[in-house]
Amino acid sequence: MSLSTKNILGAKDLNKQDIQQILDTAESFKEISTRSIKKVPTLRGKTIINLFFEPSTRTRTSFEIAGKRLSADVINISGSTSSTAKGENLIDTARNLEAMNPDILVVRHNCSGASALLTQFIKCPIINAGDGAHEHPSQALLDLLTIRSHKGDLQGLKVAIVGDIRHSRVARSNIKAMQTMGMQVRVVGPPPLIPVELERLGVEVSSDLSKSIKDVDVIMVLRIQHERQNQMFLSSLREYSNYFCLTAEILAQARKDVLIVHPGPVNRGIEISLDVMEGPHSLILNQVTNGVAIRMALFYLLLGENNANPN
Amino acid sequence: MKSTLLNSKDISRAVNRISHEILERNQGAESIALVGIRTRGVAFSLRLKEKIAEIEGVSVDHGVLDITLYRDDLAAGIQKPELKRTDISFTLEGKHIVLCDDVLFTGRTIRAAIDALMDFGRPASVQLAVLIDRGHRELPIRPDYVGKNIPTDRSKRVQVLLNEEDGEDKVFIQEPDNG
Numbered sequence: 001m002s003l004s005t006k007n008i009l010g011a012k013d014l015n016k017q018d019i020q021q022i023l024d025t026a027e028s029f030k031e032i033s034t035r036s037i038k039k040v041p042t043l044r045g046k047t048i049i050n051l052f053f054e055p056s057t058r059t060r061t062s063f064e065i066a067g068k069r070l071s072a073d074v075i076n077i078s079g080s081t082s083s084t085a086k087g088e089n090l091i092d093t094a095r096n097l098e099a100m101n102p103d104i105l106v107v108r109h110n111c112s113g114a115s116a117l118l119t120q121f122i123k124c125p126i127i128n129a130g131d132g133a134h135e136h137p138s139q140a141l142l143d144l145l146t147i148r149s150h151k152g153d154l155q156g157l158k159v160a161i162v163g164d165i166r167h168s169r170v171a172r173s174n175i176k177a178m179q180t181m182g183m184q185v186r187v188v189g190p191p192p193l194i195p196v197e198l199e200r201l202g203v204e205v206s207s208d209l210s211k212s213i214k215d216v217d218v219i220m221v222l223r224i225q226h227e228r229q230n231q232m233f234l235s236s237l238r239e240y241s242n243y244f245c246l247t248a249e250i251l252a253q254a255r256k257d258v259l260i261v262h263p264g265p266v267n268r269g270i271e272i273s274l275d276v277m278e279g280p281h282s283l284i285l286n287q288v289t290n291g292v293a294i295r296m297a298l299f300y301l302l303l304g305e306n307n308a309n310p311n
Numbered sequence: 312m313k314s315t316l317l318n319s320k321d322i323s324r325a326v327n328r329i330s331h332e333i334l335e336r337n338q339g340a341e342s343i344a345l346v347g348i349r350t351r352g353v354a355f356s357l358r359l360k361e362k363i364a365e366i367e368g369v370s371v372d373h374g375v376l377d378i379t380l381y382r383d384d385l386a387a388g389i390q391k392p393e394l395k396r397t398d399i400s401f402t403l404e405g406k407h408i409v410l411c412d413d414v415l416f417t418g419r420t421i422r423a424a425i426d427a428l429m430d431f432g433r434p435a436s437v438q439l440a441v442l443i444d445r446g447h448r449e450l451p452i453r454p455d456y457v458g459k460n461i462p463t464d465r466s467k468r469v470q471v472l473l474n475e476e477d478g479e480d481k482v483f484i485q486e487p488d489n490g
């Protein structure tokens with residue numbers, strides 16, 4: 001049993017069997033986080049470096065906890081405190097880190113393709129923890145795990161992804177992974193925030209929130225990314241909120257068993273109302289818990305095979 | 312080439328005897344718990360549990376261990392075995408734990424199982440029940456309850472089939488393919 005890929009760069013590289021294997025493995029790993037001693041010796045002596053050039057609470061902590069629960073040594077490097085602040089470029093930074101023999105590099109960068117670029121220079125496996133507006137595969141996997149553990153099977157489920165699709169790597173990874181698993185994806189948002197090529201991927205596009213959530217099994221709400229709105233795609237957050245905030249009133253038109261997921265961080269009251277966020281349909285904290293299991297599964301499946309650093 | 316060592320009746324007699332031995336040694340079923348090692352140790356442990364309930368009228372605690380994460384050969388470039396769930400939902404403190412596995416060979420699986428068990432708590436003692444002891448230990452580990460001792464050639468494979476997993480009860484020696 002092993003994955004078809006040596007690196008986890010994007011959902012586009014994972015076939016159905018890979019995703020199933022990752023979800024099944026993660027399912028078994030969930031139990032470890034509920035023990036009083038939350039640690040197994042599996043990756044003892046392995047080194048994992050988290051190289052983060054963008055702010056992150058959830059993802060970075062989740063990768064770090066996942067590594068530590070498997071007994072790996074985890075080192076965190078953030079862009080602002082690394083030598084990139086002195087002018088060193090990404091490739092040189094990564095090559096220098098590799099010279100210290102890590103077994104896995106986890107990379108987050110604001111440029112699309114940063115992780116893929118590094119695979120040309122680095123021998124150890126690389127996990128993309130978010131590259132620009134491109135992909136964030138471990139997030140899509142934890143979303144699928146969360147949905148699967150509530151619905152049992154992914155095949156045939158209908159999902160509406162709501163919000164800023166244009167800037168969302170979470171949306172891109174989820175669209176690919178969900179389609180691979182046989183799910184039907186619809187995206188909902190203001191037209192300037194929906195990329196034009198999306199319909200070619202077989203994704204339904206809508207700009208009417210209440211209509212488009214009526215028949216879905218899952219609503220995925222995305223964060224409005226203030227930090228990427230420099231090109232004025234929206235006239236104002238309040239206007240966005242008037243049309244696209246998921247409120248109890250709108251949710252009343254959805255199915256009774258609809259699930260709500262959100263990758264975090266949440267802008268309370270802008271893309272989702274407080275009562276919905278904390279209501280019975282919301283799985284937001286559940287996703288965070290599942291994130292640790294998914295990242296444990298990725299480390300476990302990537303390491304210990306022939307991919308481990310030969311040195 | 313295959314040669315059958317135990318049939319369904321032999322296995323059932325062994326389970327019967329081991330159940331009595333466990334009860335005798337622990338003076339009843341009060342403080343014992345059975346833990347099966349995946350995959351066939353689980354079926355074996357459930358048969359012991361059933362038999363103990365029959366003899367003593369007590370339903371003892373039961374758990375399941377997947378020792379994959381505690382193996383010492385994970386990094387050796389082998390294919391990853393499929394990871395299944397561990398389930399120990401009772402407290403180990405004060406309990407006499409009987410670890411159950413189908414075949415005892417090098418002892419490495421049992422070492423991993425003891426390590427895994429200790430991460431869940433501090434049992435009063437750990438005992439070991441196996442259906443087959445085929446020798447060739449690589450670690451200082453010995454069983455407390457044995458269904459049958461079968462001296463074997465190291466290169467051969469002892470295969471245990473249990474109804475719950477394989478649809479039939481049988482123990483046989485598998486000669487190496489290239490033999």
